[in-house]
Amino acid sequence: MLARPDFSHLLKRNGPFTSETAALPMGEHDPATSEGTLKSAKILVIGAGGLGCEILKDLAMSGVRNIEVIDLDTIDVTNLNRQFLFRQKDVGGSKSEVAAAFIRSRCPWINIVAHMGKIQDKPVEFYKGFDVIISGLDNVEARRWLNAMVVGLVDVDEDGDPDPSTIIPIIDGGTEGFRGQARVILPRITSCFECSLDSFPPQKTFPMCTIAETPRLPEHCISYAFMLEWPKEFPDKKLDKDSPDDMKWVYERALARAEKYKIKGVTYMLTMGVVKNIIPAVASTNAIIAAACVSEALKLITFTSQTLNTYMMYMGGEGIYSHTFVYEQKENCPVCTGATRKLTLSSETTLYEVVQQLINSDLRLKKPSITSESKTLYMQAPPALEAMTRPNLDKELKDLIESGEELSVTDPVFPGEKSLNLIITFE
Numbered sequence: 001m002l003a004r005p006d007f008s009h010l011l012k013r014n015g016p017f018t019s020e021t022a023a024l025p026m027g028e029h030d031p032a033t034s035e036g037t038l039k040s041a042k043i044l045v046i047g048a049g050g051l052g053c054e055i056l057k058d059l060a061m062s063g064v065r066n067i068e069v070i071d072l073d074t075i076d077v078t079n080l081n082r083q084f085l086f087r088q089k090d091v092g093g094s095k096s097e098v099a100a101a102f103i104r105s106r107c108p109w110i111n112i113v114a115h116m117g118k119i120q121d122k123p124v125e126f127y128k129g130f131d132v133i134i135s136g137l138d139n140v141e142a143r144r145w146l147n148a149m150v151v152g153l154v155d156v157d158e159d160g161d162p163d164p165s166t167i168i169p170i171i172d173g174g175t176e177g178f179r180g181q182a183r184v185i186l187p188r189i190t191s192c193f194e195c196s197l198d199s200f201p202p203q204k205t206f207p208m209c210t211i212a213e214t215p216r217l218p219e220h221c222i223s224y225a226f227m228l229e230w231p232k233e234f235p236d237k238k239l240d241k242d243s244p245d246d247m248k249w250v251y252e253r254a255l256a257r258a259e260k261y262k263i264k265g266v267t268y269m270l271t272m273g274v275v276k277n278i279i280p281a282v283a284s285t286n287a288i289i290a291a292a293c294v295s296e297a298l299k300l301i302t303f304t305s306q307t308l309n310t311y312m313m314y315m316g317g318e319g320i321y322s323h324t325f326v327y328e329q330k331e332n333c334p335v336c337t338g339a340t341r342k343l344t345l346s347s348e349t350t351l352y353e354v355v356q357q358l359i360n361s362d363l364r365l366k367k368p369s370i371t372s373e374s375k376t377l378y379m380q381a382p383p384a385l386e387a388m389t390r391p392n393l394d395k396e397l398k399d400l401i402e403s404g405e406e407l408s409v410t411d412p413v414f415p416g417e418k419s420l421n422l423i424i425t426f427e
Contacts, residue, residue, distance in 0.1 A: 022306035047136030054290030147193035182292035218265035347398035
């Protein structure tokens with residue numbers, strides 16, 4: 001087999017912009033060892049969708065030898081227009097397994113392992129085995145969980161300084177239409193994903209009363225068709241989002257409702273997008289962001305060039321523009337700073353109101369459980385413990401805790417061992 005040129009040719013000499021000269025220095029480039037370092041490095045790719053396919057292709061063509069990929073999803077026919085590692089015969093198969101098989105067939109020198117499942121189901125030891133993690137996830141909650149997991153792997157000394165040998169860099173990529181971003185996260189050194197949570201608006205939902213009674217948008221009509229009309233028409237049949245017949249029925253019902261309320265804009269593609277919660281994807285944007293992510297991974301492994309510090313935005317809607325900036329660490333970030341949250345509340349505030357405040361605050365928790373040093377105040381799971389602690393929700397704080405007492409809060413958005421420290425002081 002003829003030798004194929006790859007990234008290793010750039011590693012055989014030093015350049016003027018190696019990692020040690022950067023604003024975010026990672027190490028010193030050594031031409032004698034960097035090629036071997038690249039070939040022995042283990043990279044985890046999370047997500048094998050539109051962005052993940054591009055990432056896997058770029059890694060395979062760059063000289064990387066050890067890749068693992070994990071994805072929960074199966075291949076849908078709508079994926080075939082941009083997720084080029086899949087073919088018609090693969091519809092219904094595991095994205096990670098099919099993608100790995102394709103890469104393996106084209107690049108047999110690569111050791112690639114596929115995992116089908118949720119990232120939350122993998123143990124801590126699984127993540128400790130990688131040198132770099134590249135995230136191509138398409139939802140905020142999974143990215144929050146991954147971020148908290150990897151930050152939690154870092155060992156710190158008595159002064160709070162991180163042990164460099166326990167730091168696993170995360171490269172977070174994301175695209176939407178003609179926009180995208182690539183970001184380097186060095187746990188405990190740079191800002192983490194949780195620090196930037198405010199820049200991601202909460203997922204848009206429509207009140208059921210609006211959908212049923214006063215629709216104003218085409219999305220309201222589509223939601224009405226598949227959430228309310230379908231169960232009435234087919235009470236014993238679940239809507240198959242991959243069935244053209246089922247989707248056509250939803251589209252036609254949505255269109256009829258839109259005409260009744262004189263609402264324009266209901267199309268078959270919009271119907272697919274609303275029902276499947278599809279994020280607009282453009283192949284060229286995926287290619288650009290994937291290239292940026294893989295470039296950063298190669299630089300972090302070999303120190304051959306300066307590492308991104310820390311955020312790159314790509315804006316391709318009206319041209320080809322990009323912008324880089326330093327995303328600063330949030331002082332009270334519950335993940336990477338470990339800062340204790342402090343609340344000042346009336347002693348007559350109920351525990352239920354505290355739970356709701358944690359959900360609706362900038363923390364954006366989902367199902368918080370709260371314990372004190374001496375007792376369990378409220379646990380969301382298991383069901384038996386939830387039932388046992390549920391009466392506390394109606395109790396006032398003065399009957400449960402002392403002013404200034406430190407509480408521990410856990411939530412599904414963080415890994416099991418991660419907790420938030422909370423101090424409530426009475427007014």
